[in-house]
Amino acid sequence: xxxxxxxxxxxxxxxxxxxxxxxxxxxxxxxxxxxxxxxxxxxxxxxxxxxxxxxxxxxxxxxxxxxxxxxxxxxxxxxxxxxxxxxxxxxxxxxxxxxxxxxxxxxxxxxxxxxxxxxxxxxxxxxxxxxxxxxxxxxxxxxxxxxxxxxxxxxxxxxxxxxxxxxxxxxx
Ligand SMILES: Cc1cc2nc3c(=O)[nH]c(=O)nc-3n(C[C@H](O)[C@H](O)[C@H](O)COP(=O)(O)O)c2cc1C
Numbered sequence: 787x788x789x790x791x792x793x794x795x796x797x798x799x800x801x802x803x804x805x806x807x808x809x810x811x812x813x814x815x816x817x818x819x820x821x822x823x824x825x826x827x828x829x830x831x832x833x834x835x836x837x838x839x840x841x842x843x844x845x846x847x848x849x850x851x852x853x854x855x856x857x858x859x860x861x862x863x864x865x866x867x868x869x870x871x872x873x874x875x876x877x878x879x880x881x882x883x884x885x886x887x888x889x890x891x892x893x894x895x896x897x898x899x900x901x902x903x904x905x906x907x908x909x910x911x912x913x914x915x916x917x918x919x920x921x922x923x924x925x926x927x928x929x930x931x932x933x934x935x936x937x938x939x940x941x942x943x944x945x946x947x948x949x950x951x952x953x954x955x956x957x958x
Contacts, residue, residue: 790895791891791895794891794892794894794895795891795894796947797894797947798890798891798893798894798900798947799899799945799946799947799948800900800901800902801861801899801900801901801937801939801944801945802861802901803861803862803939803940803941803944804861804862804863804864804899804935804937804938804939804940805862805937805938805939805940806862806864807937807938808839808864808865808937809865809898809936809937809938813896813898814837814839814865814936816892816896817867817889817892817893817896817898817936818835818837818867818889819892820888820889820891820892821835821867821869821885821886821888821889821892822835822885823888824881824884824885824887824888825881825884826877826881826884827877827880827881828877830877830881831881832871832872832875832877832878832881833869833870833871833878833881833882833884833885833931834869834870834871834924834928835867835868835869835885836867836868836870836922836923836924837865837866837867837868838865838866838867838868838922839864839865839866841864843921843922844860844864844865844866846918847860847866847918848860850909850912850914850915850918851905851909853914854905854908854909854912854915855905855909859903859905860903860935861901861935862937862940863901863935863936863937864937865935865936865937866903866933866934866935866936867889867933867934867935867936868906868922868924868930868933869882869885869886869889869930869931869932869933869934870882870924870925870928870929870930870931871928871929871931872927872928872929873927873928873929874927878929878931879929879931882931882932883931883932886902886931886932886934889934889936890902890934893934893936898936898937898938899936899937899938899939899945900934900935900936900937901934901935902932902933902934903932903933903934903935904932904933906930906932906933907929907930907931909930910924910930
């Protein structure tokens, strides 16, 4: 695998067990910048990134998720990147998903592990979740398309790329 960009795509895996080490601001800024430069439908840039890394806020998110879903949803990660956009816009899911994928690939290129976390929209529709959404400065009308947790694997040997189905691609 010669090309570094392709390599970062092909070796990305979801990590579900993190150690305490925090991603440096230098790396985090590069990762978020990669998200910012994702394509957007008609270049309207309707997606927004809210990055949470204050200990108290991360703990509150962890607590609320546990209360709502009955399990640890953040896998010990201490950086959460929330990606959101207007709920009623036809391009919100597409634009936010492009942002998220750029974040995952950029993180991997910088040897930072990641995983998509999907529970935030549902959480932010609950009364306690709504308060937290407001505390984070996310507009009430925004849909949380997804979140990227970032950090470092507790056990890097568990980071194995899953094989894809054989008929994934067809070229006609
Ligand atoms: C839309 C979407 C939602 C996902 N939600 C979660 C989630 O809530 N929790 C989780 O642990 N992984 C989540 N994942 C990660 C997938 O489970 C993972 O990408 C898939 O199993 C393939 O593994 P890989 O990422 O290691 O290639 C999500 C992925 C996508 C694209």
